Amino acid sequence: xxxxxxxxxxxxxxxxxxxxxxxxxxxxxxxxxxxxxxxxxxxxxxxxxxxxxxxxxxxxxxxxxxxxxxxxxxxxxxxxxxxxxxxxxxxxxxxxxxxxxxxxxxxxxxxxxxxxxxxxxxxxxxxxxxxxxxxxxxxxxxxxxxxxxxxxxxxxxxxxxxxxxxxxxxxxxxxxxxxxxxxxxxxxxxxxxxxxxxxxxxxxxxxxxxxxxxxxxxxxxxxxxxxxxxxxxxxxxxxxxxxxxxxxxxxxxxxxxxxxxxxxxxxxxxxxxxxxxxxxxxxxxxxxxxxxxxxxxxxxxxxxxxxxxxxxxxxxxxxxxxxxxxxxxxxxxxxxxxxx
Amino acid sequence: xxxxxxxxxxxxxxxxxxxxxxxxxxxxxxxxxxxxxxxxxxxxxxxxxxxxxxxxxxxxxxxxxxxxxxxxxxxxxxxxxxxxxxxxxxxxxxxxxxxxxxxxxxxxxxxxxxxxxxxxxxxxxxxxxxxxxxxxxxxxxxxxxxxxxxxxxxxxxxxxxxxxxxxxxx
Amino acid sequence: xxxxxxxxxxxxxxxxxxxxxxxxxxxxxxxxxxxxxxxxxxxxxxxxxxxxxxxxxxxxxxxxxxxxxxxxxxxxxxxxxxxxxxxxxxxxxxxxxxxxxxxxxxxxxxxxxxxxxxxxxxxxxxxx
Numbered sequence: 001x002x003x004x005x006x007x008x009x010x011x012x013x014x015x016x017x018x019x020x021x022x023x024x025x026x027x028x029x030x031x032x033x034x035x036x037x038x039x040x041x042x043x044x045x046x047x048x049x050x051x052x053x054x055x056x057x058x059x060x061x062x063x064x065x066x067x068x069x070x071x072x073x074x075x076x077x078x079x080x081x082x083x084x085x086x087x088x089x090x091x092x093x094x095x096x097x098x099x100x101x102x103x104x105x106x107x108x109x110x111x112x113x114x115x116x117x118x119x120x121x122x123x124x125x126x127x128x129x130x131x132x133x134x135x136x137x138x139x140x141x142x143x144x145x146x147x148x149x150x151x152x153x154x155x156x157x158x159x160x161x162x163x164x165x166x167x168x169x170x171x172x173x174x175x176x177x178x179x180x181x182x183x184x185x186x187x188x189x190x191x192x193x194x195x196x197x198x199x200x201x202x203x204x205x206x207x208x209x210x211x212x213x214x215x216x217x218x219x220x221x222x223x224x225x226x227x228x229x230x231x232x233x234x235x236x237x238x239x240x241x242x243x244x245x246x247x248x249x250x251x252x253x254x255x256x257x258x259x260x261x262x263x264x265x266x267x268x269x270x271x272x273x274x275x276x277x278x279x280x281x282x283x284x285x286x287x288x289x290x291x292x293x294x295x296x297x298x299x300x301x302x303x304x305x306x307x308x309x310x311x312x313x314x315x316x317x318x319x320x321x322x323x324x325x326x327x328x329x330x331x332x333x334x335x336x337x338x339x340x
Numbered sequence: 341x342x343x344x345x346x347x348x349x350x351x352x353x354x355x356x357x358x359x360x361x362x363x364x365x366x367x368x369x370x371x372x373x374x375x376x377x378x379x380x381x382x383x384x385x386x387x388x389x390x391x392x393x394x395x396x397x398x399x400x401x402x403x404x405x406x407x408x409x410x411x412x413x414x415x416x417x418x419x420x421x422x423x424x425x426x427x428x429x430x431x432x433x434x435x436x437x438x439x440x441x442x443x444x445x446x447x448x449x450x451x452x453x454x455x456x457x458x459x460x461x462x463x464x465x466x467x468x469x470x471x472x473x474x475x476x477x478x479x480x481x482x483x484x485x486x487x488x489x490x491x492x493x494x495x496x497x498x499x500x501x502x503x504x505x506x507x508x509x510x
Numbered sequence: 511x512x513x514x515x516x517x518x519x520x521x522x523x524x525x526x527x528x529x530x531x532x533x534x535x536x537x538x539x540x541x542x543x544x545x546x547x548x549x550x551x552x553x554x555x556x557x558x559x560x561x562x563x564x565x566x567x568x569x570x571x572x573x574x575x576x577x578x579x580x581x582x583x584x585x586x587x588x589x590x591x592x593x594x595x596x597x598x599x600x601x602x603x604x605x606x607x608x609x610x611x612x613x614x615x616x617x618x619x620x621x622x623x624x625x626x627x628x629x630x631x632x633x634x635x636x637x638x
Binding site for chain 1: 367369370373376380383392393396397399400403404407408410411414468469
Binding site: 013016017019020024069070071072073074075076077078079089090093094097098100101102111112113114115119120139140141142143144153156157159160163164167170171174175176227232233236237238240241311314315318319322326329330333336337 | 558
């Protein structure tokens with residue numbers, strides 16, 4: 001497990017680099033095509049066609065977008081704090097990508113095999129939001145500042161219920177490692193964590209929307225009130241980095257939901273016993289299917305729900321979600337204590 | 341051994357560098373960022389002490405705390421003080437190096453005296469489960485005390501808030 | 511077990527490598543973009559966006575944060591969660607008192623929380 005025990009260090013680093021290349025390639029491809037899927041699904045839900053000009057069915061649209069973003073002018077406002085303005089999108093993207101290193105995609109495929117999986121994701125999510133807040137502050141525009149402040153308040157409100165609902169999962173598995181969480185879950189009474197912890201799942205899902213700044217909680221970038229929020233002053237590839245970061249963190253959240261609450265790469269035992277052919281599906285594909293479902297849910301919610309008002313958002317987190325997640329936690333603690 | 345020494349040296353010199361930056365920056369957002377980097381570096385130092393849980397909690401808690409500090413300084417700083425200042429770094433004079441030199445001297449002295457002659461390797465608590473066992477089964481009274489300490493700001497907040505409210509109404 | 515004076519957290523090396531690779535990816539895109547994109551700046555283009563008008567006033571204004579009690583409560587809950595996570599991981603080794611002390615802890619925090627909620631500190635602050 002520890003580096004340098006079995007293999008020489010440079011070989012280990014090479015293996016890690018290859019793993020990172022695979023994961024990064026897969027996720028960048030997915031992020032690009034999630035933008036396409038989102039536009040297509042949103043279009044269909046609003047009785048439009050969505051992108052269809054570039055390539056067959058508009059399939060080359062992400063590539064066209066990328067080329068366009070690369071060739072756009074990069075404007076740094078004269079009023080801005082230039083250094084902060086330039087590093088903010090890099091912070092968002094970097095801390096979104098790093099989360100992928102502690103997530104297991106297969107029982108034996110994980111980039112960094114550390115004990116602190118979930119905690120590291122929480123820490124990196126917190127650090128990544130500094131990118132958004134710095135972008136808002138450094139732009140030198142009123143809209144950006146308001147967007148950044150809204151993002152800050154959203155983090156303040158939704159970090160707590162997110163961690164509290166995760167505490168239930170961690171308590172059930174008694175481990176921070178996501179692989180342990182899946183293994184304990186599969187051998188549990190119901191096979192998936194949703195059933196004893198349905199409240200925790202709902203809270204986590206709502207907080208996942210808020211943490212990734214997705215609709216209906218996309219107040220930091222609400223286009224009808226704040227132009228584009230913290231990305232108002234950004235242009236070209238820097239704006240693209242923000243979007244890439246947002247989509248990758250969406251995938252991280254979908255992965256966390258499917259690993260923590262839906263059994264990750266395994267089907268619950270009762271389903272696998274009832275339908276034995278399900279065992280033939282490779283584990284990564286099972287995980288991918290669950291993740292695709294939650295990504296679709298993200299898009300579906302965006303097409304369906306209206307945006308929350310700012311004070312509603314804050315009071316919902318504190319008055320509803322935190323008590324609910326505490327109740328969920330106490331239920332799990334009692335279940336564990338009574339040894340059910 | 342040598343990897344540990346080299347990486348600790350790099351981390352601690354970065355620590356000193358950002359410590360200086362917190363002092364030299366004039367604009368609060370740069371100061372807060374330097375403090376944030378300091379806290380993350382401190383987390384990395386905890387990793388080297390095999391206290392990984394403490395490292396993660398350090399980062400999570402201080403990320404939130406610095407965010408609150410940032411919000412409150414936006415709240416409290418008057419507009420005029422923010423006008424001209426951007427990356428502006430205050431003038432470095434030889435006087436500022438005196439406290440730093442004293443600090444480094446103190447550090448060197450303490451490092452020199454830190455290694456005892458009959459040094460024995462102790463078993464150290466790295467397992468989080470063992471820490472939990474110690475904390476909750478043996479030092480449970482501290483947790484009980486901490487609950488009251490933590491509920492203190494909640495009540496104090498209300499008193500502060502009421503007073504502010506009353507002064508507005510008068 | 512490795513002694514405290516020679517321990518290197520080598521399990522975290524892949525995280526560090528991932529961090530560097532992610533940073534290089536973003537930087538590489540920006541550098542490549544800097545080579546190919548046009549650079550035709552003029553002073554009007556560098557003004558902050560304000561719906562087509564000349565920007566009025568300073569961009570960094572003093573902002574009333576109407577949710578400041580929440581910011582304080584956040585710090586309390588953050589510390590609480592740190593303790594809660596240790597308790598969660600070490601659950602199977604807890605004694606009876608170890609189990610109940612956390613419940614009592616949560617209850618005391620919850621009483622303070624409910625007190626603040628009843629006093630209207632979690633509402634939108636109109637006073638300040």
